[in-house]
Amino acid sequence: KKELERKILDDLQLEVDHFDGAGAEEFSDLPLSKQTLAGLKSAYYTRMTDIQQRALPLALKGKDVLGAARTGSGKTLAFLIPVLEVLLRKRWGPQDGLGALVISPTRELAVQIFEVLRKIGGHHQFSAGLVIGGKNLKDEQDRLSRMNILVATPGRLLQHMDQTLGFECDNLQLLILDEADRILDMGFSSSLNAIIGHLPRSRQTLLFSATQTKSVKDLARLSLKEPEYVAVRENN
Numbered sequence: 567k568k569e570l571e572r573k574i575l576d577d578l579q580l581e582v583d584h585f586d587g588a589g590a591e592e593f594s595d596l597p598l599s600k601q602t603l604a605g606l607k608s609a610y611y612t613r614m615t616d617i618q619q620r621a622l623p624l625a626l627k628g629k630d631v632l633g634a635a636r637t638g639s640g641k642t643l644a645f646l647i648p649v650l651e652v653l654l655r656k657r658w659g660p661q662d663g664l665g666a667l668v669i670s671p672t673r674e675l676a677v678q679i680f681e682v683l684r685k686i687g688g689h690h691q692f693s694a695g696l697v698i699g700g701k702n703l704k705d706e707q708d709r710l711s712r713m714n715i716l717v718a719t720p721g722r723l724l725q726h727m728d729q730t731l732g733f734e735c736d737n738l739q740l741l742i743l744d745e746a747d748r749i750l751d752m753g754f755s756s757s758l759n760a761i762i763g764h765l766p767r768s769r770q771t772l773l774f775s776a777t778q779t780k781s782v783k784d785l786a787r788l789s790l791k792e793p794e795y796v797a798v799r800e801n802n
């Protein structure tokens with residue numbers, strides 16, 4: 567069984583390596599695991615939105631992406647699908663610790679992202695948690711060290727990075743900055759810089775933003791490596 571699983575993931579990796587993204591319109595046109603495809607299907611997602619069509623082929627290949635698209639354009643799946651797929655192909659397991667970190671400006675948005683993750687990630691084995699404050703710090707602390715995927719707000723995350731023993735980010739593979747413009751507008755710029763300073767340099771970073779302000783570009787320069795720019799116009 568182990569042998570078969572290894573073969574399936576090796577084949578999937580080959581498919582991804584040879585995939586150029588051209589003409590992919592539905593999720594089933596992408597080189598995705600059967601777990602993710604089943605999750606998407608159970609949530610009735612079939613056709614990709616524009617930002618998903620443009621960003622997913624790049625992000626699935628492990629590239630850094632700077633994505634700009636208005637609210638409601640489907641950015642959440644554009645980063646959650648790569649989180650699941652990249653960790654799966656890396657054979658991420660319980661003993662590997664934190665593999666992906668999603669940073670969101672507000673608790674409400676973090677909760678929404680977490681709900682989408684639960685909806686489409688239900689056929690995967692990863693552990694996932696929310697770090698959004700407003701609850702007992704100790705409860706959060708106890709669970710943190712066991713999580714593979716975290717959805718967090720900047721302030722609370724930094725608090726754990728500074729105070730929670732056993733919270734390690736040394737293995738992190740993916741950093742997602744969602745609604746980067748709003749994170750910066752809310753005054754989290756220095757928190758974000760401190761968080762990024764705690765993370766390993768060799769990682770994949772996906773940065774999504776509704777607008778392309780100077781401060782977003784500065785953040786992109788600081789956090790992304792040779793990013794691919796993906797912008798979807800307003801009238802799409």
Ligand code: ADP
Nearest residue numbers: 611612613614615636637638639640641642643
């Ligand atoms: P954004 O983060 O860009 O504001 P969301 O990811 O929150 O957008 O998605 C907006 C809405 O569109 C959500 O209700 C989501 O379920 C829906 N949605 C996203 N992608 C698709 C898709 N491929 N097909 C159908 N609905 C989608």
Ligand code: MG
Nearest residue numbers: 641642744745
């Ligand atoms: Mg969003």
